[in-house]
Amino acid sequence: xLDQKLVRNELxxxxxxQRIRNVEIDQTRLSELETQRKAAQKRSEDLQATRNxxxxxxxxxxxxxxxxxxxxxxxxxLGGQLKEAETELNSVQEELSSIMLSMPNLAHESVPPGKDxxxxxxxxxxxxxxxxxxxxxxxxxxxxxxxxxxxxxxxKITGSRFAIMHGxxxxxxRALVQFMxxxxxxxxxxxxVNVPHIVNRDSLKGTGQLPKFEEDLFKLVAGEDxxxxxxxxxxxxxxxxxxxxxxxTNIVRxxxxxxxxxxxxxxxxxxxxxxxxxxxxxxxxxxxxxxxFEKVEMVQIVTPDQSWQALEDMTSHAENIxxxxxxxxxxxxxxGGDIGFSAAKTYDIxxxxxxxxxxREISSVSNCTDFQARRMQARFRSEASGKPELVHxxxxxxLAVGRTLIAVLENYQQxxxxxxxxDVLVPYMRGKQTILTS
RNA sequence: GGAGAGUUGGCAGAGUGGUCGAAUGCGGCAGUCUUGAAAACUGUUGACGGGUUAAACCGUCCGGGGGUUCGAAUCCCUCACUCUCCGCCA
Numbered sequence: 001x002l003d004q005k006l007v008r009n010e011l012x013x014x015x016x017x018q019r020i021r022n023v024e025i026d027q028t029r030l031s032e033l034e035t036q037r038k039a040a041q042k043r044s045e046d047l048q049a050t051r052n053x054x055x056x057x058x059x060x061x062x063x064x065x066x067x068x069x070x071x072x073x074x075x076x077x078l079g080g081q082l083k084e085a086e087t088e089l090n091s092v093q094e095e096l097s098s099i100m101l102s103m104p105n106l107a108h109e110s111v112p113p114g115k116d117x118x119x120x121x122x123x124x125x126x127x128x129x130x131x132x133x134x135x136x137x138x139x140x141x142x143x144x145x146x147x148x149x150x151x152x153x154x155x156k157i158t159g160s161r162f163a164i165m166h167g168x169x170x171x172x173x174r175a176l177v178q179f180m181x182x183x184x185x186x187x188x189x190x191x192x193v194n195v196p197h198i199v200n201r202d203s204l205k206g207t208g209q210l211p212k213f214e215e216d217l218f219k220l221v222a223g224e225d226x227x228x229x230x231x232x233x234x235x236x237x238x239x240x241x242x243x244x245x246x247x248x249t250n251i252v253r254x255x256x257x258x259x260x261x262x263x264x265x266x267x268x269x270x271x272x273x274x275x276x277x278x279x280x281x282x283x284x285x286x287x288x289x290x291x292x293f294e295k296v297e298m299v300q301i302v303t304p305d306q307s308w309q310a311l312e313d314m315t316s317h318a319e320n321i322x323x324x325x326x327x328x329x330x331x332x333x334x335x336g337g338d339i340g341f342s343a344a345k346t347y348d349i350x351x352x353x354x355x356x357x358x359x360r361e362i363s364s365v366s367n368c369t370d371f372q373a374r375r376m377q378a379r380f381r382s383e384a385s386g387k388p389e390l391v392h393x394x395x396x397x398x399l400a401v402g403r404t405l406i407a408v409l410e411n412y413q414q415x416x417x418x419x420x421x422x423d424v425l426v427p428y429m430r431g432k433q434t435i436l437t438s
Numbered sequence: 439g440g441a442g443a444g445u446u447g448g449c450a451g452a453g454u455g456g457u458c459g460a461a462u463g464c465g466g467c468a469g470u471c472u473u474g475a476a477a478a479c480u481g482u483u484g485a486c487g488g489g490u491u492a493a494a495c496c497g498u499c500c501g502g503g504g505g506u507u508c509g510a511a512u513c514c515c516u517c518a519c520u521c522u523c524c525g526c527c528a
Contacts, residue, residue, distance in 0.1 A: 004487095041488070045497045052497090055509040059456035068508085075508050256448065256485095258466095377486095381448080386467070388448095388485075 001100055001374045008034055020107045020336035022115065026099075033096050040089040047082045051075065101205075102212050105371040107336050108345040114335025120348065121335065126319065127328030129352045130411065137417070138355025139409040140286045143169060145417060145436045149287065160284075161276060161291045168435040172408065172421070173294070175428035176401050177269050180296040180321055184398055188317045190267035190298060195247035197271055201237050203250040206376035208342035208368075209242060215277045217242055218291075244270035244297035245395040252301050253376035256388050262380055263310065264301040267398065269294065287402045288360065294401040300394045303380060304370065307392035311367040315347045318363040318398045324424045327407050328352040330359055344369045351403070355410040362403045365396030 007014050007030070015025040054075045061068045112121050143149025148169035154162040165173050184190040198220065204210040209217060220238040241247055248268050257264070272295050283289035298317060302310050315331065322329045334346040343366035350359035370390040373379070379388040412420045418437045421429050429435075 038488090041497085045488075048498085049496060051508075055507095056457065058508055062456075072508055078508080258448080381466090386483090 001371065002103055002106065003370075003374065004100065007100070007103075014106065017106045018104070020111060020113050021104055021339060022337050023104060025103070030096075030099065033092055033099075036092045037089070037096060040085065040092055044082070044085040044089045047078065047085055051078050051082060054078070098211075101375075104341045105344050105368060107339060108367070110333070111339060111345055112333065112335045113337075115337040116335075117338050119335040120332040120338055123331045123333055123347070125328075125330040126323070127326070127352070129328050129354065132354065132413075134415040136354045136410065137413060138286065138353075139406040141355075142409045142413055142417065142419060142436065145438075148436060151286075159291075161289065163287055163290060168432075169405075171429060172425070172435060173401060173405050175425045176404050176408070177294065177296060178428050179324075179425055180398060180401070180404075181267060181269055183321060183324065184267040184296070184298060184317060188265075188267075188298075188320070190265045193248060193251075193266050193268045195244060195251075195268055195270065197241050197247075197273075198238050199241055199246050199250070201239070203246055203253065204239060206250050206253050206378075207246050207372050208375065209246065212341065216275055218273045218275055240273035241270065242274050243272050243395075244268040244295065245299060248297060248299040249301075249372060249393050249395060250376060252378040252391065252393075255378060257301070257378075257380040257391070259303065259380050259383050262301060262303050262391065263306060264299075266299045267296060268299070269296045269401075287406050290402065293403075296398050296401060298365075298396045298398040301378070301391050302394065304389070304392050307367050307369060307394060310392075310394050311345065311347070311365065314394055314396045314398075315349070315365045318349055318365055318396055321399050321404075322349065322351060322362070325404070325408065325422045327404075327411055329362070340364075340366060342366070342368045342371050344371065349399075351407040353407060353410050354413075355406075360403065361400075362407065363397040363399045366394060368393045368395070 002014065011025075011027055011030060015027055018025050054071065058068050058071050058075075061071060112119065114120065140149065140151075146167055147153075148166050150164040150166055151162075154164045157164075181192055185192050201210060204217070218240040220240065247270075248266050251266070252264065272293055274291060274293075276289060276291060279289060287293075298314055300310050300314060319329070319331065329349055329351045332348050332350060334340075334343075334348055339346050346364055346366040348361050349363040349365070351362040352358075353360050369392050372393045373390040378391050378393065380391050381387070382389045408422060408425075409419050412422060414420060414434075416437075418434050421433050421435060426433055
């Protein structure tokens with residue numbers, strides 16, 4: 001959520017900045033609502049002040065044993081007026097807050113304008129795609145051996161966009177997870193956490209998935225009645241996490257850290273669940289786009305002055321995994337039209353996939369500045385002012401495990417259809433140097 | 439699943455209808471003392487919104503939502519969570 005004061009006082013500036021994302025702000029409606037809000041709030045607060053002072057007078061009069069009936073008559077019609085004023089205020093504030101909750105973060109000055117991924121700008125390219133003296137296969141073909149990747153059986157068990165990894169494939173997948181976690185904890189200074197894969201509405205609201213992107217999520221229906229209104233008000237609705245960013249970042253929701261606790265650097269392996277609504281027909285084959293996939297996530301909670309450096313650091317941490325795996329990749333900065341809702345700036349890392357003859361996203365690293373922090377009320381006590389201030393939150397994949405698996409398979413494939421194990425993974429594979437040999 | 443007890447400021451913890459945003463302690467901050475530090479002592483210290491050059495001032499907040507009342511941390515309803523005991527269970 002943006003700072004209401006900023007939207008109120010610098011509406012033109014905010015609208016201009018949102019145009020970088022191709023988002024149009026209804027300035028007229030917003031300033032209208034703001035005027036109404038001010039008037040309604042004033043009226044309601046004045047009435048409350050009257051009520052408070054009158055009630056206090058009644059208390060005092062009673063204490064002295066005086067007759068309070070005249071005072072009671074005086075406030076007789078106050079209740080109705082107050083209720084009316086509050087109803088009006090509530091309705092204005094509800095509309096305002098729904099607009100505010102649906103408004104994306106302000107893009108950083110360095111974010112280029114643009115419509116979609118075509119307009120993203122390459123920052124650097126690292127490693128050269130290998131030359132192969134045989135016809136390259138994609139990961140689906142490579143995984144056919146020993147049914148190492150089995151999509152048919154998965155669709156029988158569940159449905160489309162699920163996969164079974166079998167034998168060496170499952171082992172390699174697990175090796176990648178261990179390797180990534182070890183690298184982040186031992187070399188990059190992160191602490192490993194393990195978190196719930198089911199979260200409530202408040203958490204999803206905190207990181208920005210709700211209220212706007214409900215259709216991307218899997219919502220759980222418990223055995224009992226979930227339409228219970230009281231339970232919904234208690235935010236008891238449960239959802240499967242679309243990314244570990246949600247539970248991990250929400251660790252600091254509604255809390256005030258002391259400044260020496262920052263930065264908080266956490267890494268987390270989790271399963272992620274996405275409904276992929278709206279992506280029918282895209283990447284329907286293979287592991288690229290699944291309803292369920294695994295990811296190692298990095299999250300940092302930092303003071304505002306550190307967040308832009310942290311974004312660069314986190315990007316390099318994700319890149320380091322690819323470097324160690326010796327996979328060719330490039331880093332792009334997302335343009336305004338492609339950047340996520342909560343992010344002020346995002347770097348995508350795209351790995352080279354010989355089977356697709358293309359670079360494909362394998363990590364996305366974002367600085368969400370104070371956008372999520374404001375929704376979550378995640379604060380730290382500033383040493384300078386002694387007052388609570390909003391933290392900055394960042395998250396990034398380090399990396400998407402399934403896609404990394406694809407990249408290893410396709411980049412390390414050999415003429416006979418087997419796949420060499422990258423050196424750094426050999427210890428995690430119990431010394432095995434080649435898989436899918438027959 | 440059953441029974442009971444709880445949820446209060448950064449933390450701990452009082453407070454059962456009327457100057458209670460809330461005692462007290464810890465922590466934090468400032469000062470006294472000290473070469474310096476510690477200890478001791480003194481003072482100060484909630485968040486959010488509105489308002490002001492700055493203050494003053496006004497409003498809201500005692501787990502969430504609703505209700506009773508002129509007035510609610512305090513009474514009622516409801517939901518969530520925590521703890522203890524019983525049952526079940528990986």
